[in-house]
Amino acid sequence: MNQPEHQETNRLTHQEVQKLQEMKERIDLLNQAAKAYYQESREIMPNIEYDRLYDELAALEAETGVVLSSSPTVKVGYEVLSDLPKEAHEFRMLSLDKTKEVDTLSAFLGDKAGVLSWKLDGLTIVLTYEGGRLAKAVTRGNGEIGEVITNNARVFANLPLEIPFKGKLVLRGEAVITYSEFEKINSQISEVQAKYKNPRNLCSGSVRQLNNQITKERNVQFFAFALVQASGAGTAAAAGKVLRTNSRNDQLDWLADQGFQVVAHRMTDGKTISEDVEWFASQMETNDFPSDGLVLLIDDIQYGESLGNTSKFPRDSLAFKWRDERKETILQEIEWSASRTGLINPVAIFEPVELEGTTVSRASVHNISILRQLELGIGDAIEVYKANMIIPQIAENLTRSGLVAIPEVCPVCGGHTAIKSENQVEVLVCTNDSCLAKQIKSFTHFVSRDAMNMEGLSEATIEKLIGKGLITELADLFHIEHFKTEITEMEGFGEKSFAKLIASVKKASHTTTVRLLYSLGIPNIGLANAKTICKNADYDWQRIQNLLPEELVEIDGVGPIMAEAYARFFADEKNQQIIEDVLKEITFEEVPVSEAGEQIFTDMVFVITGSLEHFENREALKALIESKGGKVTSSVTSKTTSLINNDALSNSSKNKKAKELGIEIITEEDFMKRYEINISFKDGTPIE
Numbered sequence: 001m002n003q004p005e006h007q008e009t010n011r012l013t014h015q016e017v018q019k020l021q022e023m024k025e026r027i028d029l030l031n032q033a034a035k036a037y038y039q040e041s042r043e044i045m046p047n048i049e050y051d052r053l054y055d056e057l058a059a060l061e062a063e064t065g066v067v068l069s070s071s072p073t074v075k076v077g078y079e080v081l082s083d084l085p086k087e088a089h090e091f092r093m094l095s096l097d098k099t100k101e102v103d104t105l106s107a108f109l110g111d112k113a114g115v116l117s118w119k120l121d122g123l124t125i126v127l128t129y130e131g132g133r134l135a136k137a138v139t140r141g142n143g144e145i146g147e148v149i150t151n152n153a154r155v156f157a158n159l160p161l162e163i164p165f166k167g168k169l170v171l172r173g174e175a176v177i178t179y180s181e182f183e184k185i186n187s188q189i190s191e192v193q194a195k196y197k198n199p200r201n202l203c204s205g206s207v208r209q210l211n212n213q214i215t216k217e218r219n220v221q222f223f224a225f226a227l228v229q230a231s232g233a234g235t236a237a238a239a240g241k242v243l244r245t246n247s248r249n250d251q252l253d254w255l256a257d258q259g260f261q262v263v264a265h266r267m268t269d270g271k272t273i274s275e276d277v278e279w280f281a282s283q284m285e286t287n288d289f290p291s292d293g294l295v296l297l298i299d300d301i302q303y304g305e306s307l308g309n310t311s312k313f314p315r316d317s318l319a320f321k322w323r324d325e326r327k328e329t330i331l332q333e334i335e336w337s338a339s340r341t342g343l344i345n346p347v348a349i350f351e352p353v354e355l356e357g358t359t360v361s362r363a364s365v366h367n368i369s370i371l372r373q374l375e376l377g378i379g380d381a382i383e384v385y386k387a388n389m390i391i392p393q394i395a396e397n398l399t400r401s402g403l404v405a406i407p408e409v410c411p412v413c414g415g416h417t418a419i420k421s422e423n424q425v426e427v428l429v430c431t432n433d434s435c436l437a438k439q440i441k442s443f444t445h446f447v448s449r450d451a452m453n454m455e456g457l458s459e460a461t462i463e464k465l466i467g468k469g470l471i472t473e474l475a476d477l478f479h480i481e482h483f484k485t486e487i488t489e490m491e492g493f494g495e496k497s498f499a500k501l502i503a504s505v506k507k508a509s510h511t512t513t514v515r516l517l518y519s520l521g522i523p524n525i526g527l528a529n530a531k532t533i534c535k536n537a538d539y540d541w542q543r544i545q546n547l548l549p550e551e552l553v554e555i556d557g558v559g560p561i562m563a564e565a566y567a568r569f570f571a572d573e574k575n576q577q578i579i580e581d582v583l584k585e586i587t588f589e590e591v592p593v594s595e596a597g598e599q600i601f602t603d604m605v606f607v608i609t610g611s612l613e614h615f616e617n618r619e620a621l622k623a624l625i626e627s628k629g630g631k632v633t634s635s636v637t638s639k640t641t642s643l644i645n646n647d648a649l650s651n652s653s654k655n656k657k658a659k660e661l662g663i664e665i666i667t668e669e670d671f672m673k674r675y676e677i678n679i680s681f682k683d684g685t686p687i688e
């Protein structure tokens with residue numbers, strides 16, 4: 001630094017001005033990214049890039065001693081701008097300081113005991129219970145003001161709506177969607193929602209909804225991670241233990257006793273911490289819920305609180321981020337992958353490398369903006385890693401040889417492409433409305449399990465059939481027997497698989513109105529909405545397709561925008577023709593007995609686990625229970641009526657939990673006898 005000049009003029013040196021400029025640039029970029037991330041559930045840069053910029057900014061701030069007020073290093077989250085009502089938090093919510101070093105965790109603990117848990121990657125929610133009932137649920141927002149989502153929280157799959165403790169209880173936890181559920185949802189949903197890139201995105205979009213029917217369909221799970229306050233009526237009796245304790249771990253146990261699913265955690269100390277971190281690492285591969293690291297919390301409550309907070313972080317906890325293993329490789333190709341939504345997304349294909357135990361050769365580049373940022377050219381040396389040890393990503397382009405050509409025509413239909421800017425993110429789209437790619441997806445959706453259920457018709461097969469011009473509209477799928485020669489000639493299609501395919505197509509032609517409605521891929525009409533709409537129209541197809549917007553909005557879970565889109569879909573002449581042609585090919589089952597049956601399970605909540613003998617699968621049993629007014633949740637809580645499990649002796653966590661809470665465990669037969677169920681669903685068809 002130019003010391004004399006600095007002293008003389010008392011002005012900033014050239015270098016200092018430059019540093020400030022660098023800080024401002026980073027602040028702008030980070031704030032733009034944070035706004036997209038928190039407010040719109042979008043990612044305009046990979047997390048690793050965000051974290052790198054953040055660390056650079058923090059280093060510049062430390063060096064210059066200047067922290068600008070707009071800096072993300074002193075702010076939590078982002079101000080929320082949704083249509084949801086807002087509310088100030090009673091207890092300000094902070095972020096967490098982070099490290100990638102196990103040694104730092106160990107030093108942080110010193111001689112104290114700690115609680116180590118997953119850092120869940122969803123949406124943080126604060127819940128308030130009063131008089132034993134859920135009174136309020138608010139998102140973290142910017143830490144001071146969050147969005148009120150109480151009605152949505154009520155339909156979280158595993159949340160107790162009523163708890164034994166009758167005082168005021170405030171707790172925090174994370175709403176998450178599991179990877180398996182995310183994949184299931186992504187394979188089913190229509191274009192509107194297909195933009196969700198990962199479970200965190202989907203969860204944020206699902207929880208911050210005005211319509212809780214959508215939240216419900218998404219099977220959101222809540223994992224409690226902190227007790228904030230327990231006070232008021234009946235406190236001494238019901239919560240004595242938790243009031244007296246000085247242990248965070250005890251508080252979590254108490255929350256579990258109240259029926260909450262608590263984040264998986266372990267006690268640890270400065271000596272065992274690296275083993276404990278290893279244990280979590282070993283669970284990563286099979287972990288079904290998204291997490292982006294671990295959280296270490298000092299167990300001693302009083303001591304932890306005495307440490308206080310920085311402007312952004314509590315000093316009693318520290319987040320641990322995985323040191324994502326990076327490997328260098330060579331970019332071989334950018335594959336352009338067209339989708340049903342019309343988006344054409346770049347995928348990087350590189351020389352295979354070993355990462356966290358598996359071989360990886362492709363990574364999504366997400367969109368044109370990221371492609372440009374990385375300046376990807378064929379033959380470039382790139383560094384790849386698995387984000388959170390799971391999703392392959394490009395961390396850095398070391399050679400930046402320049403940008404690959406962005407295709408001017410759609411790789412699937414040859415139609416013109418266009419670059420569109422959606423909230424500062426550039427994406428490539430196919431402009432051809434009748435693009436084959438868009439059709440392939442709607443065909444795949446049409447034949448999928450919960451839709452027409454044509455087994456053996458994979459996306460690849462459909463692509464070939466369409467590519468050969470054998471199929472041009474949905475109804476053609478019912479006539480693929482005419483193309484025996486062509487189909488059996490196709491790679492991977494023998495006589496046997498052809499026969500199977502024809503049989504499954506035949507079976508699919510006898511179907512239900514629910515399946516047909518769902519199979520059409522109408523925006524926002526998922527399976528649950530299709531079910532309620534059909535039920536409301538007595539499963540009569542003529543009525544279903546002629547429902548007016550004003551009738552639709554009367555239906556539980558259908559809002560005005562959905563209703564408009566629905567009516568517009570059926571008013572479209574092209575769609576009318578498509579449906580008319582399909583109707584010539586199918587017959588409808590009688591209204592399923594169970595669906596017409598009495599609502600004998602009203603207010604009952606079942607949990608199903610293990611394999612079933614009478615029902616095709618758990619989904620089938622779940623459908624039956626729901627059709628008779630009951631609920632099926634994925635975890636046992638104090639609200640569970642019975643746990644249905646054919647193996648009462650098994651030591652599964654659900655069985656243990658049921659025993660702990662005194663919830664009865666019954667077999668499938670017990671269940672059928674007790675409720676006089678003498679039908680079961682095979683492929684959705686009632687049989688004796």
Ligand SMILES: NC(=O)c1ccc[n+]([C@@H]2O[C@H](COP(=O)([O-])OP(=O)(O)OC[C@H]3O[C@@H](n4cnc5c(N)ncnc54)[C@H](O)[C@@H]3O)[C@@H](O)[C@H]2O)c1
Nearest residue numbers: 033034037045046047050095096117118119120124225295
């Ligand atoms: N890609 C982008 O554009 C972009 C933009 C902004 C932020 N980000 C990512 O978000 C990160 C910062 O996010 P943040 O400030 O929202 O959260 P954070 O990473 O600081 O995490 C802290 C939060 O984790 C939650 N949490 C989850 N499990 C927990 C547990 N078991 N115990 C305690 N707390 C738990 C709590 O709500 C807590 O407030 C960045 O590191 C970056 O990776 C990415």
Ligand SMILES: [Zn+2]
Nearest residue numbers: 410413430435
């Ligand atoms: Zn196209």
